Amino acid sequence: MTVDARPSDSVESSGFRSVTAATGQPEGGAFAVHGPADVAAACAAAEAAFDVYRATDRETRAAFLERIADEVVAIGDDLIVAAMRESGLPRARLEGERGRTVGQLRLFANVVRAGQWLGLRIDPALPERQPLPRPDLRMRMIPLGPVAVFGASNFPLAFSTAGGDTASALAAGCPVVVKGHPAHPETGALVAAAISRAVAASGLPAGVFAHLVGPGNDLGAALVQDPNIAAVGFTGSRGGGLALMKLAQARPVPIPVYAEMSSINPVLLLPEALKARGAALAAAYVGSLTMGAGQFCTNPGLVLAIDGEGLDAFVTAATGGVGEADAQVMLTTGIQAAYEKGAAALAGGAGVETLARGKAGNGSTQGQAALFQTTAEAFLADKALGHEVFGASSIIVRCRDEAELRSVLAGLEGQLTATLHMDDGDAAVASCVLPLLERKVGRILANGWPTGVEVCHAMVHGGPFPATSDARTTSVGSLAIDRFLRPVSYQNLAGALLPAELRDDARGDGVPRLVDGVLSAN
């Protein structure tokens, strides 16, 4: 549902305005600030809608997701224009992001249809078994309940109102209450209205979806604490994610929080690759680093390599590339300020050399790329050098040898990704570090850059803490649906009372089942 855009009983009821990223100035009309009463109403409506929504058949739910995709497309260029203004991101990027957003909804529609997420398991009765007969047991996954989704600033479409968290929660059968990101209220309102049109057109209860907005943190806190909320999806800062985790754990009934928080995405340049194509790697690295003003969760913020001529050539080329990088509009002035503060802190770190800064920006809205280097020893001595600086900042850590490189890796916090640049001659080193990388990250790439995150079945956009709050999950790709499901077992229930997909006559419906431990694909 779209909560009425009237001022609410919140203390911050005076409305807030959408800010144009490039100027840092408010523009256009004011948006209502939703308060505690709006949160309670939206969550109660979500709870009231839950049993109806979760009972929808797979085709109805899939068609609903596709309808959302269609409605988002139908907004047309207004959506791109609004997102450009509010995020400062360029048209091509946002058009691509819209494609990803609707592609994601359509992927989940097909996931819903395929039904693997139902996790069907059937252990038929064994009435003659000794010493005791076995009862008939059947299991399926059911949705957790209403989900709170926090829109992210850096993907105003794909990780926001109709982003991956919303798509996967709706696919699972959970109503969604979005806390829209205050950096793009106009974009969010357009998308929320599209979702609400899809809800209505699909004949679903309005409570299946709600969109709440406001500039402060109180709104999100109230949402996570609402007793009707059963799980939380969040993409944002480490501080924000940790705060939500704490709130969720302190509830009378704790709930899972899927927070994607912090990652510097180590890139390992192995010796043979570095020798063969150091300069080319540097050019690609600078491209990945500065794309979208570096505002990616998977931005390559850390480069690890062993000292030598190859690394020298890489550093020289990367230094030149970053030095020529244009300043870029960042998402908000707050993010720009935090970026500059983080870059300054890195620059002042013991043993850290500033290799390059990009071209100067206009001060408060544009970010200036930054490249640093240090030694493994200095990096290991100061944990702060391994903290994420959200934006186009990266640090190259020079290691004396493979052992030192492994020490740096072993000392890292959990990450979303790790990248290996390697040639055939690097295979032995790569084999040696792979088990270590598996312990630290959710995705391991070879000879690519981490900033592209494919939306598919085999993607893991997740990883050990603090990359995320729950390494057992991914927030991108079809496995993301599993975050919002839990198993229920039915023992000796008469066929007519069983969920349709667990009845004997449902066999052959194309949904995989584990029957007595043997998997049948349909």
Added chain:
Amino acid sequence: MTVDARPSDSVESSGFRSVTAATGQPEGGAFAVHGPADVAAACAAAEAAFDVYRATDRETRAAFLERIADEVVAIGDDLIVAAMRESGLPRARLEGERGRTVGQLRLFANVVRAGQWLGLRIDPALPERQPLPRPDLRMRMIPLGPVAVFGASNFPLAFSTAGGDTASALAAGCPVVVKGHPAHPETGALVAAAISRAVAASGLPAGVFAHLVGPGNDLGAALVQDPNIAAVGFTGSRGGGLALMKLAQARPVPIPVYAEMSSINPVLLLPEALKARGAALAAAYVGSLTMGAGQFCTNPGLVLAIDGEGLDAFVTAATGGVGEADAQVMLTTGIQAAYEKGAAALAGGAGVETLARGKAGNGSTQGQAALFQTTAEAFLADKALGHEVFGASSIIVRCRDEAELRSVLAGLEGQLTATLHMDDGDAAVASCVLPLLERKVGRILANGWPTGVEVCHAMVHGGPFPATSDARTTSVGSLAIDRFLRPVSYQNLAGALLPAELRDDARGDGVPRLVDGVLSAN
């Protein structure tokens, strides 16, 4: 590994003795009390063993689990005798529990072999895709790391040292550090030695398994806080589980806790069933309630029914049955004292009538069954009437009508199970309450009793908080392995560097794969 049974640097280093349940008196020699240094050593050894253990092929790991089963069987009657003495449970029950324990290990051996837990997903590269090519992405599940398992007192074999948590964690590829339950140190030591023999016979690093014992809570706290521990399995009290959850969340790196804590397992007697066989239901109910002195997580602690002659007949018969129930030795004097305190609190509750107490026991070691009744109104007015009393205590809640019955259900906390006793004529009522039950419990049974928990593929022994700390999981049945796994994605990794099961030449190995979203069963 079996940590040396020498006194350690713990402050509680004076040793502790095994207590005979029937007498409440210590008997036999003293057991070492493990302290902080033992915890650190065991967890460091587990971490050191992890990469070797997780790299074992499926057959090696499966054979290891089967070897543990064989070694447990090979202990022979000494194990049963020790467990009888320490737990007070009868021989037949413990022989059955041993069968379940080794059956569970063998089930997980076959689960490991079948490989579905690997969650293999392959999205092949699409080099020609527009606007951007798709990289090759492959996913598998890997184990989380060393797991701390807390043995439970009420199943000294099946939920303890070599119980379901240990079996599923080892199956996942995680080393295990058990905190043995101090109520059965002799039983625990026999089983731990059997596991360590299996570790050695399988050529695995000793750190794959450790067993720590001691009478206090410090040991468990240190274990959960150890930086090498990646997850926790626990079956026990609500207070104990909540304390571990808090410790785990407060770590620098929070870890998942799978705590099974508290459940009163509502049994609904629907009108037609009650009319047709109220007395027979009462006899079976008393049997389920008093079996094993009522010391089951799935004990039927709450009966819900609509007022009428059928319920009157049930109550009369159940009152008679409980009144004739013999007192039974409980697991520990502490549990017996807590049981009597809980039963006394229920007896003193506003609007609660004591229908029957079983035959008197010997005071400090035997529990005396207890049956209470109250009205829905009184039950709804006092949350404490819905708290678990661990032992053979149950309360019958008389509802005026179906609406009141639904109100009572809606007000319940999360539970492991809910049971429907019903005849054909009850189908409409059953259909109406099923969605509510699904929200509250992990397993729904018809016309049975919740105290039997089948170890199979479709079992859910779990449920919403506070039944467990994580409703997304089960602690019994083959799905329990998923608790200790997380996904890792490999992008464009050369075949030789990929895990064996993700290589192209592994196709046809019998392990299910999702290829481009299509499931193949092998």
